[in-house]
Amino acid sequence: MILEIQSLSKFYTTHSKKTYAIKDINLTISRSEFIVVMGKSGSGKTTLLQLIGALIEPSEGDIRVDGQSLQEISVEPHATQYRRDKVGFIFQFFNLIASINAEDNVAMPLLLAGVKKKEAYDKTKDLLEKVGLLNKRKQYPHTLSGGEQQRVAIARALVQNPCLLLADEPTGNLDSVTTSHILSLLVQLQKYRNQTILLVTHDPQVAAHADRVIFLHDGKLILDHANDKECDHNKRVSVIVELQLASQGKVDI
Numbered sequence: 001m002i003l004e005i006q007s008l009s010k011f012y013t014t015h016s017k018k019t020y021a022i023k024d025i026n027l028t029i030s031r032s033e034f035i036v037v038m039g040k041s042g043s044g045k046t047t048l049l050q051l052i053g054a055l056i057e058p059s060e061g062d063i064r065v066d067g068q069s070l071q072e073i074s075v076e077p078h079a080t081q082y083r084r085d086k087v088g089f090i091f092q093f094f095n096l097i098a099s100i101n102a103e104d105n106v107a108m109p110l111l112l113a114g115v116k117k118k119e120a121y122d123k124t125k126d127l128l129e130k131v132g133l134l135n136k137r138k139q140y141p142h143t144l145s146g147g148e149q150q151r152v153a154i155a156r157a158l159v160q161n162p163c164l165l166l167a168d169e170p171t172g173n174l175d176s177v178t179t180s181h182i183l184s185l186l187v188q189l190q191k192y193r194n195q196t197i198l199l200v201t202h203d204p205q206v207a208a209h210a211d212r213v214i215f216l217h218d219g220k221l222i223l224d225h226a227n228d229k230e231c232d233h234n235k236r237v238s239v240i241v242e243l244q245l246a247s248q249g250k251v252d253i
């Protein structure tokens with residue numbers, strides 16, 4: 001198992017009132033699985049990703065990534081090391097550094113980690129080729145389309161060979177054609193690099209590409225659905241739409 005989550009909770013206390021963002025979640029994910037997290041606004045999706053990425057600490061429970069408990073790395077510099085070495089992040093708004101070109105954006109995590117320049121740029125070129133952007137590597141982010149910027153962000157997230165790729169609505173800002181290109185790229189990476197992917201989305205079209213779709217409601221994991229790969233894409237989408245409605249209490253399962 002690449003990821004084991006046990007009795008995980010995260011609550012916030014405001015005006016002495018405890019609100020659970022994540023409530024008693026148990027989840028295991030195997031290496032090279034592609035998992036989508038769905039649930040309506042405020043159901044805890046981003047919080048779950050932030051907990052797994054050690055950006056925030058759990059209130060209760062434990063997360064093990066690649067056999068290591070995140071409790072053991074809660075003290076710096078271990079948490080930073082964990083984020084650098086074990087997880088790659090992709091966000092809705094790409095979060096590229098505007099003042100440096102695509103290639104430097106991808107190489108940056110390696111250079112910060114002390115990797116020699118030649119090795120860093122060799123790895124960078126290799127990844128930019130994989131995401132189809134080698135010819136645009138000298139361009140600055142604002143001269144690239146949204147889809148191209150997200151491909152640079154994907155290359156940057158993968159440059160340190162993380163065991164987990166965490167993606168928070170990575171296609172939320174892209175049109176449907178670009179979304180489907182990004183999804184194909186992620187599925188390819190999953191296959192050829194045995195990359196484990198955990199991706200948050202509201203979009204059933206996106207969720208239909210995953211191996212499993214988990215649904216959160218009020219911080220609880222209420223459904224864990226395996227996509228039927230025998231069915232065509234449209235059928236998988238319609239099943240997910242039904243489950244999405246059911247998870248929001250709008251129809252019975």
Ligand SMILES: Nc1ncnc2c1ncn2[C@@H]1O[C@H](COP(=O)(O)OP(=O)(O)OP(=O)(O)O)[C@@H](O)[C@H]1O
Nearest residue numbers: 012019020021039040041042043044045046047048
């Ligand atoms: N720092 C915080 N302090 C207090 N409450 C918080 C904090 N962070 C998140 N929450 C609450 O936790 C709950 C889950 O938030 P989260 O951002 O994980 O939801 P989400 O499913 O990602 O929503 P969306 O789809 O709108 O991005 C929400 O009710 C939110 O208000």
